[in-house]
Amino acid sequence: MPKRELLAQFHHLFWVGDLNYRINWQPDEDTKLAHKDNCDPEIFGAFQSHLNEKTLKNVLKDDQLVTSMIDLKAFVGFREPDLRFLPTFKVEKTPGLHYNVCYTYAHICTYVFYSKQFRCLLKFIQPSRLPAWCDRILYRSAAIVNPPKVLSYSALPNVPHSDHKPVESHMNIEIWNRPSGIDDSISQAVLHFQDCSAEGLLAADVSGFFLFWVLVFVCWNLLFLFFGSFSGTSDPYLHWPKQPLLEKPSNSRRKNKTLHPEWNDSRDFEPLLLLRNSIAFMTKALLFLEMRDHDHLSKDELIGQGYLPLAPALDNIGKWQYFEVELTFSGLYAGKFQGRYKIVINDESSKTDDNKAAKKIKKSKVKTT
CATH class of the missing domain: 3.60.10.10 (Endonuclease/exonuclease/phosphatase)
Known part of the structure; x- marks a missing residue:
């Protein structure tokens, strides 16, 4: 990890x-x-x-x-x-x-x-x-x-x-027994995002006016690369790193030259398939996320980290819920990520009926508690 x-x-x-x-x-x-x-x-x-x-x-x-x-x-x-x-x-x-x-x-x-x-x-x-x-x-x-x-x-x-x-x-301090992460009665749990945005992000790029013009004369064909890399803003995207809760890492679409990106298109975020589908486990689970800045010339930079609790989305399964995540970088405030998310859960008998799945999960929640 x-x-x-x-x-x-x-x-x-x-x-x-x-x-x-x-x-x-x-x-x-x-x-x-x-x-x-x-x-x-x-x-x-x-x-x-x-x-x-x-x-x-x-x-x-x-x-x-x-x-x-x-x-x-x-x-x-x-x-x-x-x-x-x-x-x-x-x-x-x-x-x-x-x-x-x-x-x-x-x-x-x-x-x-x-x-x-x-x-x-x-x-x-x-x-x-x-x-x-x-x-x-x-x-x-x-x-x-x-x-x-x-x-x-x-x-x-x-x-x-x-x-x-x-x-x-x-x-x-409140403690709890860690429940099993897998519920055999549920085939899959998928996390969806909508109308997401960020504000107050760190500016990863610095002003390079002099270097900009030097590069113009050195290599005109690479001008567009350096123009974005020294604009005093960022090219942010959201990264879901490898973690026990996810089946695989995932990235959002990149938004160029902004410190206040918006992801309003349904294609900006891929649905996240959760590797742990137990309702009791997900209630206390934290989904780690990273805000990164895309760099044309070097490795993408980390400009913020945070975690997204899944519990609010489990209170109304299949319905959109508002969330807000405070980002930090090296212990300092690094902006805010916000939007709407929902968890869609399909059982073996009906993979499209969220209401039936929700009732089944509530029953399993009562048994586990």
């Missing part, structure tokens, strides 16, 4: 660790923080006096991770449990939240030869680091499953082994 991004592989994904995001806090509009690791003592003191459990929401508005997630610049589709504890960095290696300062190599040597009382004196002459929430817990869930139920999200201030205080979260 080809490698895929983490965001397109799992029903639940957790991201835990030191993300090293800081706080862009300032006491007023005229006072700006020069550097996150070189904070003026007055600003450091003002922040500490301002920081308490009642003001956390206001302070979190300036948190770099929160603003990055809102602006879709990082961790697209992820959530964080409600944060209700004080910043966990940078602190003394002692029990409790005692916010620390930067120490240079010279001061570390001084600490070796002098007493702890002198170390306390150094705090008043060293630049202070503005406290921040560096260690975080994030999670992302597919649309067809219930997100984890967060029971707690807290820090452990009494752990003294680092200048970061660890954080923990307790969650309940």
Whole structure:
């Protein structure tokens, strides 16, 4: 199986660790923080006096991770449990939240030869680091499953082994027994698409005005190839890669020189024959998809990935249902793919009567549950 991004592989994904995001806090509009690791003592003191459990929401508005997630610049589709504890960095290696300062190599040597009382004196002459929430817990869930139920999200201030205080979260996660993918009472399941489009795609091609004219003089016969390859747009098409759910990979028709392609013709998408036809299996299944850019001169480029849940189409078998898929590329927002789809299921007795097949599937669904 080809490698895929983490965001397109799992029903639940957790991201835990030191993300090293800081706080862009300032006491007023005229006072700006020069550097996150070189904070003026007055600003450091003002922040500490301002920081308490009642003001956390206001302070979190300036948190770099929160603003990055809102602006879709990082961790697209992820959530964080409600944060209700004080910043966990940078602190003394002692029990409790005692916010620390930067120490240079010279001061570390001084600490070796002098007493702890002198170390306390150094705090008043060293630049202070503005406290921040560096260690975080994030999670992302597919649309067809219930997100984890967060029971707690807290820090452990009494752990003294680092200048970061660890954080923990307790969650309940929905699990299910994986059913068989094949139902012998169903001959085939076919997925159809209609009125599909994409928007906000990445521009895979770059502007090459100078190179364009060089190529005109070098090889006039190949001009049309390079004209499309440096237009500042993409030649997108949808690719269904090899995966357990499909009988074979498939591509849509290519749309040239656009970041907002539309596939309105019934011939733009071939019907996808599903290799797994069990209704219980497909209810939790995710169909992986890739948005690619066609390149005349090199290998086609990947410009977005996502997954399409089949559960909405199974609620009304044989009827068109609207879908919307958020695309990501290297963890960043890469556009949106949307349209209508339906699943047509034929049983052995009547391959054209979808209603009879739907009734039969509903009965099998009751038995499996």
